[in-house]
Amino acid sequence: MRDGVTGPRHVWVGQSSAAEAARAVDEAAAGFNLRETCFVLAFVPKGLCLDEVGGALQARLGGLPVFGCTSAGQITPDGYSSDALLLLAFPKAYFRCASVLIEQLRPFSFSAIAAAAERQEVQFQHTAGWNRLALLFTDGLSKQEDLLVSTLETVLPDIPVFGGSAGDGLDFDETFVLQGGRFYKDAALLLIIETSLGFKGFSFDHFQPTDEQLIITGADPEDRLVFEINGAPAAQEYARLVGCARDALSPRIFAENPILVHHKGRYFVRAISDATEDDALSFMAAIDDGVIMTLGRGKEMIETLRTGLDLESTKRERPDFILGFDCVLRRLEVEQRQLSREVSEIFREARVLGFNTYGEQHCGVHMNQTFVGVAFFGPDGPGVL
Structure with missing residues (x-):
């Protein structure tokens, strides 16, 4: 004991x-x-x-x-x-x-x-x-x-x-x-x-959906890369939505501001691992063109x-x-x-x-x-x- x-x-x-x-x-x-x-x-x-x-x-x-x-x-x-x-x-x-x-x-x-x-x-x-x-x-x-x-x-x-x-x-x-x-x-x-x-x-998890929606308008599903969100370069648009400068994107920003997908009656997290030099976002789970996602905000952990x-x-x-x-x-x-x-x-x-x-x-x-x-x-x- x-x-x-x-x-x-x-x-x-x-x-x-x-x-x-x-x-x-x-x-x-x-x-x-x-x-x-x-x-x-x-x-x-x-x-x-x-x-x-x-x-x-x-x-x-x-x-x-x-x-x-x-x-x-x-x-x-x-x-x-x-x-x-x-x-x-x-x-x-x-x-x-x-x-x-x-x-x-x-x-x-x-x-x-x-x-x-x-x-x-x-x-x-x-x-x-x-x-x-x-x-x-x-x-x-x-x-x-x-x-x-x-x-x-x-x-x-x-x-x-x-x-x-x-x-x-x-x-x-x-x-x-x-x-x-x-x-x-x-x-x-x-x-x-x-x-x-x-x-x-x-x-x-400890996230809840916000009213901010994102549409993936350019992606490589096989490599889980998103090139465009809402018709804009993905990293730039994500930074705008979470309220930070593009150059300030970091693992902490990604962890605290995940993107959610609605499936089987509940929201699941689609995490971002990093942003590439050409403003693409690398995801850790499945993504595809046309998917509508929601920005998440954290609850008390x-x-x-x-x-x-x-x-x-x-x-x-x-x-x-x-x-x-x-x-x-x-x-x-x-x-x-x-x-x-x-x-x-x-x-x-x-x-x-x-x-x-x-x-x-x-x-x-x-x-x-x-x-x-x-x-x-x-x-x-x-x-x-």
């Missing part, structure tokens, strides 16, 4: 900030019961040698299935971290798992991906009384998450899919997904999970976070733990507002474990600047809440 907050009972958690891969893996896995573990999730910080991490995981965990990705930050039992190797070991008593590695996202093949997902779902024998969900980890620079999550939503209609795009700090350099001891680029990993635990999926994580089962039971996919742009805003300590405390109290992403997937939609989570409850409660 630590400051009145106990750790989760239904997942084992380990972390290490060691700079050497083998030591980090050894420290993070020290408390695991490998004989009773079904699979392990690994969220890998920037700076560790990936080949060495992969080899160390295979050697230390005795060949257990290991999945995960590189991360733009980690959510540990102590809250936010930037250099922690975070390992989550899921016990056989409560979890079963099957995986599909999609090794090539470009060019995107709907038929091949749909067939692979359907085949694995059918071959994965169902355990009576257990319920299924899916986790999706994707190369965060592949720009294929929108097509991928909508495909999976179509072919797995009875399985809720929750996902996060692999990250790499704010460098937007290289991102990878992990299966076994290998890291893959231009790839995605689908985990179909059965659990005896009750679970509840959710997502939230801390209160929104507390409310979003205030979850209970139908028996008024608090989550045992929450697996969280938290956008790196949310973390950037937290740090700029000097709220890291307060946010970390909220995560700690809610037992949130996970990583900072380059994008989030939920309800068949790829989005940004959003927290997507799966809250797991006790095994004696109802299944999908």
